């Protein structure tokens with residue numbers, strides 16, 4: 529479980545990124561965070577693994593405070609959290625397999641991973657992860673030879689190789705076309721269901737949020753203004769999260 533307790537985030541320039549956020553996300557949920565640009569979605573997601581440091585409050589992960597964790601304890605917490613970014617964050621000149629293997633670095637000494645010395649079982653774990661996203665045959669291709677959607681699925685495989693208990697995906701489909709978007713979202717959903725990995729995704733598209741989420745969290749000006757099962761996230765709810773009616777270009781369907 530991930531729990532935010534009275535979380536406040538103020539950026540150095542005084543902008544309030546998160547304002548008194550309290551929320552619990554349970555094991556196995558597929559949560560989609562929605563809100564206007566600048567609402568605080570990325571700040572919320574990135575606070576979880578401390579890519580952003582919060583100003584006050586606390587974030588608890590499976591009973592342990594990541595906010596207070598230092599050194600090895602922090603690395604241990606972070607090892608449980610896989611991160612998916614809009615721009616994939618792959619080493620483009622490396623092979624797909626090597627990129628997926630980088631998910632294993634938290635399990636070994638730095639020197640060993642710098643030398644690329646991964647044990648055989650790690651290679652098996654990485655190949656199995658690639659199998660889950662149907663990219664096993666691309667293991668020895670260079671990452672930049674893959675399409676954008678395939679590269680994003682490699683980054684999902686990296687999170688799987690990491691044996692993450694949580695996947696945080698920050699706008700994972702923002703730079704993909706509608707067909708590829710569906711493949712990436714389907715992979716995230718399948719992994720969430722099959723492996724029980726708690727998944728939190730920031731999304732722009734309202735219809736996509738409705739299609740994949742089990743729970744919708746609406747953020748506005750750094751505050752949670754809606755939190756409920758997807759069935760309750762009606763058009764009116766989305767309008768209230770956005771402070772205006774949903775626009776056509778906020779529907780993926782409009783791009784097809």
Ligand SMILES: Nc1ncnc2c1ncn2[C@@H]1O[C@H](COP(=O)(O)OP(=O)(O)OP(=O)(O)O)[C@@H](O)[C@H]1O
Nearest residue numbers: 539541543544545564565566567568569570571572
């Ligand atoms: N490094 C930063 N320094 C100062 N202000 C920031 C910084 N990062 C974000 N902000 C501000 O914090 C607020 C929340 O930003 P955040 O990126 O979390 O929003 P978002 O909902 O993810 O937006 P988008 O959908 O455009 O990515 C915005 O007002 C933003 O301008």
